[in-house]
Amino acid sequence: MCGIVGYVGSKEAAPLLIEGLKRLEYRGYDSAGVATLSNGAFTVRRSPGKLSNLIARLEGVSTPGTTGLGHTLWATHGRPTEGNAHPHTDCTGRIVVIHNGIFENFAERKASLLAAGHRFTSETDTEVFAHEVEAAFEGDLLAAVRTAVGRLSGAYALVVSSSEEPGVIVAARSGPPIVLGIGSGESYVASDPVALAPWTRDVVFLEDGDLARVDAAGFSICDADGRPLKRVPHRILWDAVAAEKWGYRHFMLKQIHEQPTALAETLGGKISLATGELSLESELLAPERVAAFDRVLLLACGTSWHSALIGKFLIEGMARLPVEVDYGSEFRYRRPVVDAATLTIGISQSGETADTVAALSEARRAGSPLLAVVNVAGSQIARMADAVVATHAGPEIGVASTKAFTTQLAVLYLLAAKLRESRGLGKGLTPGETAALAHLPKAASRALATEPRVEDLARQFHGARDFLFLGRGPHYPVALEGALKLKEISYIHAEGYPAGEMKHGPIALVDENLPVFVLAPHDNWREKTISNLREVKSRDGIAIVVTTREDAEIADAADEVLRLPETSPELQPILSVIPLQLFAYHVAVRRGCDVDQPRNLAKSVTVE
Numbered sequence: 288m289c290g291i292v293g294y295v296g297s298k299e300a301a302p303l304l305i306e307g308l309k310r311l312e313y314r315g316y317d318s319a320g321v322a323t324l325s326n327g328a329f330t331v332r333r334s335p336g337k338l339s340n341l342i343a344r345l346e347g348v349s350t351p352g353t354t355g356l357g358h359t360l361w362a363t364h365g366r367p368t369e370g371n372a373h374p375h376t377d378c379t380g381r382i383v384v385i386h387n388g389i390f391e392n393f394a395e396r397k398a399s400l401l402a403a404g405h406r407f408t409s410e411t412d413t414e415v416f417a418h419e420v421e422a423a424f425e426g427d428l429l430a431a432v433r434t435a436v437g438r439l440s441g442a443y444a445l446v447v448s449s450s451e452e453p454g455v456i457v458a459a460r461s462g463p464p465i466v467l468g469i470g471s472g473e474s475y476v477a478s479d480p481v482a483l484a485p486w487t488r489d490v491v492f493l494e495d496g497d498l499a500r501v502d503a504a505g506f507s508i509c510d511a512d513g514r515p516l517k518r519v520p521h522r523i524l525w526d527a528v529a530a531e532k533w534g535y536r537h538f539m540l541k542q543i544h545e546q547p548t549a550l551a552e553t554l555g556g557k558i559s560l561a562t563g564e565l566s567l568e569s570e571l572l573a574p575e576r577v578a579a580f581d582r583v584l585l586l587a588c589g590t591s592w593h594s595a596l597i598g599k600f601l602i603e604g605m606a607r608l609p610v611e612v613d614y615g616s617e618f619r620y621r622r623p624v625v626d627a628a629t630l631t632i633g634i635s636q637s638g639e640t641a642d643t644v645a646a647l648s649e650a651r652r653a654g655s656p657l658l659a660v661v662n663v664a665g666s667q668i669a670r671m672a673d674a675v676v677a678t679h680a681g682p683e684i685g686v687a688s689t690k691a692f693t694t695q696l697a698v699l700y701l702l703a704a705k706l707r708e709s710r711g712l713g714k715g716l717t718p719g720e721t722a723a724l725a726h727l728p729k730a731a732s733r734a735l736a737t738e739p740r741v742e743d744l745a746r747q748f749h750g751a752r753d754f755l756f757l758g759r760g761p762h763y764p765v766a767l768e769g770a771l772k773l774k775e776i777s778y779i780h781a782e783g784y785p786a787g788e789m790k791h792g793p794i795a796l797v798d799e800n801l802p803v804f805v806l807a808p809h810d811n812w813r814e815k816t817i818s819n820l821r822e823v824k825s826r827d828g829i830a831i832v833v834t835t836r837e838d839a840e841i842a843d844a845a846d847e848v849l850r851l852p853e854t855s856p857e858l859q860p861i862l863s864v865i866p867l868q869l870f871a872y873h874v875a876v877r878r879g880c881d882v883d884q885p886r887n888l889a890k891s892v893t894v895e
């Protein structure tokens with residue numbers, strides 16, 4: 288999951304490339320590099336580690352040229368050294384390449400290129416591509432790239448430039464995303480529109496198999512055989528400002544605090560708070576289509592998979608349709624039983640997660656209609672689906688997903704109500720449900736108000752070695768999410784578990800050193816959850832109870848209590864996760880971790 292950016296125009300490319308890379312660093316921060324072309328020669332500057340190392344390296348040295356490529360790496364081949372950093376060049380230095388993806392057959396291609404006399408300087412798969420272009424180059428870069436992509440298999444988003452064809456860059460896509468940015472007298476290429484926000488909001492998304500020849504005047508797109516293709520430009524809704532920190536110390540903290548607005552924006556236009564009428568206008572959700580579905584399949588990865596687990600509760604509970612949930616990475620390799628009577632819903636913040644994309648393609652191949660719940664308009668999952676119900680969380684820059692999770696839950700709630708309506712089990716939302724949704728953004732603000740208390744708990748427990756999170760029903764996935772947030776950004780081992788399952792094993796972990804978050808809101812599962820809380824106490828575990836009503840039972844068994852506003856049981860997970868997000872954040876800050884760019888992770892996982 289690397290970040291790639293390219294520029295061709297009349298301005299000095301290097302400063303623009305760096306600005307673009309700053310906005311893409313969430314995609315990978317193992318090394319970074321730029322290459323610019325001037326007077327027929329490339330200047331290549333690379334550095335291991337964060338982009339800040341490269342920026343320091345560029346100080347006081349010239350990197351001339353109005354054509355350039357920039358890259359941030361999430362290492363897949365070889366250690367994140369300067370030698371393995373992109374851009375990579377061919378033997379002559381006349382071809383430079385940046386790449387996001389993995390070439391599966393690079394070793395075999397490398398062997399035949401070595402046999403043909405090519406010399407390699409890195410351990411990467413990408414460098415092989417530079418030599419393939421060199422071998423195929425006869426004066427036309429686009430033609431050489433078309434030949435080279437034909438020789439390598441795997442996933443790729445590539446940008447290539449040649450000193451033999453100044454003022455031109457060629458992009459190619461198969462899998463990871465690439466957008467072309469439309470400027471006047473200049474053109475851009477990037478992995479994600481957010482990188483281009485300071486300069487343009489008009490972009491064209493390349494599709495799988497597309498190649499583009501880009502120069503200052505614009506671009507032409509063709510397929511692997513050179514046949515011209517037309518792609519529709521998109522105007523990106525949010526601007527550069529939305530991708531700023533607004534004075535927050537970290538993007539993650541900003542995004543946690545944006546949840547009330549993100550929820551209001553996500554609900555806006557989808558329900559009438561006056562009548563409870565739903566307006567999820569999609570032919571796929573019309574009664575006659577829904578009548579043909581005998582089950583729903585939810586596919587996702589990571590935090591989005593946790594949303595899917597809660598989606599199962601909501602859809603089965605409200606629409607009485609059986610729901611199956613699967614990991615994208617698992618679904619694509621098991622021989623799933625799916626057909627046209629299965630409504631498949633893909634959930635993804637980025638809309639580019641390779642495992643989810645592949646799983647959805649598998650479901651589609653089996654004839655299942657696809658609905659996408661995504662946060663990035665124009666993303667691959669949005670474009671491959673038959674219908675999209677978007678979350679409007681705005682750009683999510685911090686690697687740990689927060690506002691995307693809560694807005695996904697809000698959309699899944701509306702989808703459950705829509706399926707219920709289309710199955711003739713009730714028109715729109717009841718007055719009680721509408722009222723609960725209308726109050727949701729405010730309730731989320733009140734949940735955020737627990738922050739000082741949460742910060743205090745983080746001060747007390749940031750030194751703990753392990754954590755356990757317990758919940759029942761829809762709060763079991765919230766427990767999973769709480770554990771994931773803590774693992775992701777503080778590197779502490781944490782497990783989420785169905786509270787009822789604890790006695791079947793994990794209770795062996797419980798002692799006076801283990802903090803245990805017990806999610807016990809006032810719902811159907813509360814009584815049983817309190818008996819699990821007592822099991823924790825009977826082994827001296829440190830019980831931190833997240834609840835909506837404090838009573839003697841809880842006061843008696845809990846060491847710490849976090850009191851949250853109460854809403855309907857279906858919507859309560861949206862509030863319950865907020866203090867867990869804040870806890871993970873403050874523990875990570877206290878441990879000096881890099882909250883927005885945790886080690887080994889990347890925001891959008893675009894390779895398998």
Ligand code: AGP
Pocket residue numbers: 588589590591634635636637638639640643686687688689775889890891892
């Ligand atoms: C969550 O904090 C992680 N960033 C990760 O688990 C993420 O949820 C997963 O990679 C799925 O991403 P998506 O929602 O963009 O598809």
